[in-house]
Amino acid sequence: MPEGHTVHRLARLQRSRYAGRPVAVSSPQSRFTTGADVVDGRVLVDVEAHGKHLFQYYGPDTTVHVHLGLWGRFGNRRLPELPPRGQVRMRIVGETHYADLRGPAACELLDDVAVKALHARLGEDPLRTDADPERVRERFARSRAPVAALLMDQSVIAGIGNVFRAETLFRTGIAPMTPARDLDRDTFDALWADLSEMLRDGERRGRIETLRPEHDPARLEPPDRGSVCASVVYAYRRTGAPCLVCGTPIAHREFRARNLFWCPGCQPGPDRN
Structure with a gap:
């Protein structure tokens, strides 16, 4: 299972490549189609990590939460896009790169109340500036x-x-x-x-x-x-x-x-x- 440093590094990478601009989001595997349809074409406002959890913020009450679990991978590649290979839960496409999420334990769309509750359940993260x-x-x-x-x-x-x-x-x-x-x-x-x-x-x-x-x-x-x-x-x-x-x-x-x-x-x- 990826440990916290991996997820923080992933959040930093996605923030630099996708945040602040509209992104195309899809679910080639069709297991995240409803959530992908909601955020497709929106501006990805920010990306952050808390422990082993990744949060993509698309605006009020619109956050994609990802937990990679034991087998999950969120690989990033430079454009142009290649056809999805394997079971791609979510694909995010920006101006210069795209990322495919495979095998996560969780990939879900959360409102602000659910996001706050999830953060509250997690302990202090040594990599976060707000850690106590x-x-x-x-x-x-x-x-x-x-x-x-x-x-x-x-x-x-x-x-x-x-x-x-x-x-x-x-x-x-x-x-x-x-x-x-x-x-x-x-x-x-x-x-x-x-x-x-x-x-x-x-x-x-x-x-x-x-x-x-x-x-x-x-x-x-x-x-x-x-x-x-x-x-x-x-x-x-x-x-x-x-x-x-x-x-x-x-x-x-x-x-x-x-x-x-x-x-x-x-x-x-x-x-x-």
């Missing part, structure tokens, strides 16, 4: 749940997926099963700052690279070619591989139907069932 980390800290302080659970709760922090969860917990030295309320203010502040830094970097790059230069095997002299395949992340999907910092094998367990990855040496703490 104090609200997140207060949720952590009241919760006995593991930090790993709250990081993936989109009503607490919006936009975090499994990769960023594993990597921020490693980079801040927090064991995944640590009760959220056990984090002191300094540790929480470090966690929020690290999430913000990684998400901003991911949005800029268009990919996730979490290693600090001093830990990147590809930068060793001479390069450690045997470890280059792990030179993008510290813990995610590196089960059994040596930690790039301390050498301890990376651990893995299932938790709430998702996978946890961590280093027992760099992230000492509780390992609750």
Whole structure:
């Protein structure tokens, strides 16, 4: 599933290519025909992201909401248009580019009340200028749940997926099963700052690279070619591989139907069932 940095990057791209001008909107797949007919030919006023959700604003009570889900893609191409290939839920055509939406979990037309309600259900997004980390800290302080659970709760922090969860917990030295309320203010502040830094970097790059230069095997002299395949992340999907910092094998367990990855040496703490 695309994490928040991907959706923010997509919103920025669509804002620059389509916003402020009339766009042609259609539904080649015919599953969004009614909504497409409403916004077709209108000016796309703005595009924004909140966590993993994309919002295209076409005016009062006229917003297209997209959630890519596990398989969704919203590819952009330069004109001229090519015939739709595959199941294209929505096509948006501007002056220089067009974009095809395939396989989303949601593609719907919402009025302003529904948009406001959806934003209200989502947690604080570290990539948004209106994010309030104090609200997140207060949720952590009241919760006995593991930090790993709250990081993936989109009503607490919006936009975090499994990769960023594993990597921020490693980079801040927090064991995944640590009760959220056990984090002191300094540790929480470090966690929020690290999430913000990684998400901003991911949005800029268009990919996730979490290693600090001093830990990147590809930068060793001479390069450690045997470890280059792990030179993008510290813990995610590196089960059994040596930690790039301390050498301890990376651990893995299932938790709430998702996978946890961590280093027992760099992230000492509780390992609750």
